[in-house]
Amino acid sequence: MFLFCRTDSRTLTFHSQSDLIASPARADRVRYGMLFEGMNLTTEYYSLAREISGLAQRDLQKNALLDEISKALVRFSRCESVDIHLMESGQRHRGSAKGESTLEMAGVPDSPPKANEEPAVYDEQPLENLCRFLLNEEILPSGPHFTAAGSFLTGAADEPVNLVLIDKDEQGENRKLSLIPVPDGPFKSVAATIFHLGEGDLGLLVLKSFRRDFFSNGAVELYESICQFLGVSIIHQRKQAALRERVKELTCLYGIARLVDQSDISLSGIFQSAVELLPPAWLYPEITSARIVMDGKAFFSDDFSQGCSQLRSDIVTEGRERGFVEVTYREERPVLDEGPFLREERHLLDAVAKELLLIAEKYRAAHEREQLQEQLRHADRLATIGQLSAGVAHELNEPLGGILGFAQLSQKNPGIPDQVREDLDKIVSASLHAREIVRKLMLFARQAPPEKTGMHLNLLVADGLYFIESRCQKSGIEMVRKLEDDLPEITADPGQIYQVLINLAVNAIQAMPQGGRLTIRTARQGAGIRLVVEDTGAGMSDEVLEKIFTPFFTTKDVGEGTGLGLSVVEGIVNSHGGSITVESSLGVGTKFGIYLPSKAPPLGSE
Numbered sequence: 147m148f149l150f151c152r153t154d155s156r157t158l159t160f161h162s163q164s165d166l167i168a169s170p171a172r173a174d175r176v177r178y179g180m181l182f183e184g185m186n187l188t189t190e191y192y193s194l195a196r197e198i199s200g201l202a203q204r205d206l207q208k209n210a211l212l213d214e215i216s217k218a219l220v221r222f223s224r225c226e227s228v229d230i231h232l233m234e235s236g237q238r239h240r241g242s243a244k245g246e247s248t249l250e251m252a253g254v255p256d257s258p259p260k261a262n263e264e265p266a267v268y269d270e271q272p273l274e275n276l277c278r279f280l281l282n283e284e285i286l287p288s289g290p291h292f293t294a295a296g297s298f299l300t301g302a303a304d305e306p307v308n309l310v311l312i313d314k315d316e317q318g319e320n321r322k323l324s325l326i327p328v329p330d331g332p333f334k335s336v337a338a339t340i341f342h343l344g345e346g347d348l349g350l351l352v353l354k355s356f357r358r359d360f361f362s363n364g365a366v367e368l369y370e371s372i373c374q375f376l377g378v379s380i381i382h383q384r385k386q387a388a389l390r391e392r393v394k395e396l397t398c399l400y401g402i403a404r405l406v407d408q409s410d411i412s413l414s415g416i417f418q419s420a421v422e423l424l425p426p427a428w429l430y431p432e433i434t435s436a437r438i439v440m441d442g443k444a445f446f447s448d449d450f451s452q453g454c455s456q457l458r459s460d461i462v463t464e465g466r467e468r469g470f471v472e473v474t475y476r477e478e479r480p481v482l483d484e485g486p487f488l489r490e491e492r493h494l495l496d497a498v499a500k501e502l503l504l505i506a507e508k509y510r511a512a513h514e515r516e517q518l519q520e521q522l523r524h525a526d527r528l529a530t531i532g533q534l535s536a537g538v539a540h541e542l543n544e545p546l547g548g549i550l551g552f553a554q555l556s557q558k559n560p561g562i563p564d565q566v567r568e569d570l571d572k573i574v575s576a577s578l579h580a581r582e583i584v585r586k587l588m589l590f591a592r593q594a595p596p597e598k599t600g601m602h603l604n605l606l607v608a609d610g611l612y613f614i615e616s617r618c619q620k621s622g623i624e625m626v627r628k629l630e631d632d633l634p635e636i637t638a639d640p641g642q643i644y645q646v647l648i649n650l651a652v653n654a655i656q657a658m659p660q661g662g663r664l665t666i667r668t669a670r671q672g673a674g675i676r677l678v679v680e681d682t683g684a685g686m687s688d689e690v691l692e693k694i695f696t697p698f699f700t701t702k703d704v705g706e707g708t709g710l711g712l713s714v715v716e717g718i719v720n721s722h723g724g725s726i727t728v729e730s731s732l733g734v735g736t737k738f739g740i741y742l743p744s745k746a747p748p749l750g751s752e
């Protein structure tokens with residue numbers, strides 16, 4: 147089995163496990179120095195490889211993984227300190243471990259000093275600088291401190307180290323760099339090996355020991371081979387982690403898309419479920435909160451609190467901002483692509499914002515479809531009632547005409563007894579009332595098509611109110627007219643508009659049995675005019691208000707109301723291309739507003 151293979155002349159080449167097994171302990175000692183003395187190199191090497199590979203399979207954050215690998219390397223190498231630095235897409239990661247048995251001996255703190263603490267017992271700045279230069283590939287890897295493969299090695303780290311930089315000065319000479327160690331620094335031996343992670347990314351393994359000449363050339367070559375394995379493991383871990391993130395993201399998107407399939411869920415229900423699906427899709431689900439704001443309504447994930455870093459996508463349609471979706475971390479996390487967030491998380495959030503917009507639009511379309519169907523059903527019902535009413539009106543009209551005619555004829559008879567005359571009067575007035583109902587029925591059923599001509603609303607209102615005024619006086623109602631001057635002429639059927647005015651005014655008077663104020667207003671409105679009939683009467687409850695345009699709906703006593711007045715008004719206004727508004731509150735009064743366009747649509751288009 148292939149272990150590691152180096153081809154330069156200074157390196158012993160192992161090709162197989164059996165080669166290692168065949169190497170006697172003494173030969174190992176010669177080649178690798180005191181480092182591996184007394185250990186079964188083959189077994190330990192395999193066990194290290196297995197451990198690194200196992201760690202790379204686990205779902206660990208990058209820095210935690212590097213810490214764990216460093217611990218394994220401390221155990222394997224028996225040195226006092228291991229650091230692994232990574233430079234990935236411009237981001238630096240670092241993991242480290244210290245040899246436990248020797249910590250006390252050297253007085254080395256096992257974690258970096260925190261702010262306000264005593265200064266560190268030792269200063270690693272020169273070593274840190276070395277790592278930075280190596281990682282940035284600024285040092286020429288040649289000279290006494292470098293192995294053939296370019297690893298840095300010193301067994302006397304307490305003495306100045308002279309290095310040559312790749313960068314050249316004005317004379318074309320390579321610049322020099324001298325690393326002056328801190329006096330009494332704890333580390334005497336340092337080995338540092340660069341490894342490649344693909345896509346231009348680099349890693350650096352640094353081993354440090356308190357002992358002089360701890361790492362032999364052979365040992366460093368062994369670490370160079372371990373570094374190749376380490377690089378592959380880290381690349382593998384990176385791919386696995388990216389895959390896991392993608393799976394999380396896709397699960398989130400799929401979950402949101404599937405919410406729509408649930409038949410009995412409202413739009414708010416969908417948004418609430420969607421916001422709960424967001425945190426698990428992020429890199430640190432345990433500290434992630436999310437919220438969605440859409441059309442002024444807000445939805446929050448469990449335990450929502452506004453954290454220190456936010457990622458937000460606007461929900462925009464036709465250039466109009468309708469809301470946003472936001473993810474927030476409740477604790478600080480290392481910087482990645484966009485603050486502590488990944489590039490893929492930005493794409494996911496944008497996709498979620500688009501999906502939410504699609505869902506909202508889908509719901510709106512469904513709602514509009516339902517409303518349209520309801521309107522169609524309503525229109526259908528009205529048409530049926532209209533046909534029925536037309537039939538009944540027609541059938542009644544003839545006999546009613548006979549009753550009225552003969553009663554009026556009989557009235558003209560001289561010498562009829564008073565009692566009979568009174569009875570005939572009752573027959574005539576009842577017949578007139580019935581004829582009025584039939585006329586309304588005919589109007590409602592649109593038996594009389596509108597005859598539209600140019601007309602002035604103010605003139606019509608003045609005429610109409612003339613007849614109503616006496617009725618108002620009898621009921622103790624004050625009538626107020628506010629007619630705007632110079633209203634434009636409108637194209638309408640004067641008879642039908644008169645009917646509208648009278649129906650509204652009669653309703654208003656009937657709503658004020660104890661007196662009150664009836665206000666009639668006309669005014670310009672956009673490309674048309676507006677007629678307002680307002681009273682200070684009984685007003686209507688919401689339940690009554692909902693039904694007032696339904697044919698035959700009435701709250702009045704038999705003989706007082708037919709329930710057709712407002713249906714007729716609605717039919718006429720619609721056939722003129724206008725619209726009606728009603729505002730009413732119980733005990734305060736009611737206000738009907740009629741809008742009529744100055745040019746009504748042609749006949750048959752309504």
Ligand code: ADP
Pocket residue numbers: 649653654657681683684685686690694699700701702706707708709710711712713736
């Ligand atoms: P009717 O007047 O024959 O009952 P309408 O269609 O004209 O039929 O009115 C339907 C119902 O609307 C009335 O019975 C009444 O309850 C209510 N209504 C209409 N106008 C008013 C108003 N100005 N104030 C209070 N209630 C009203």
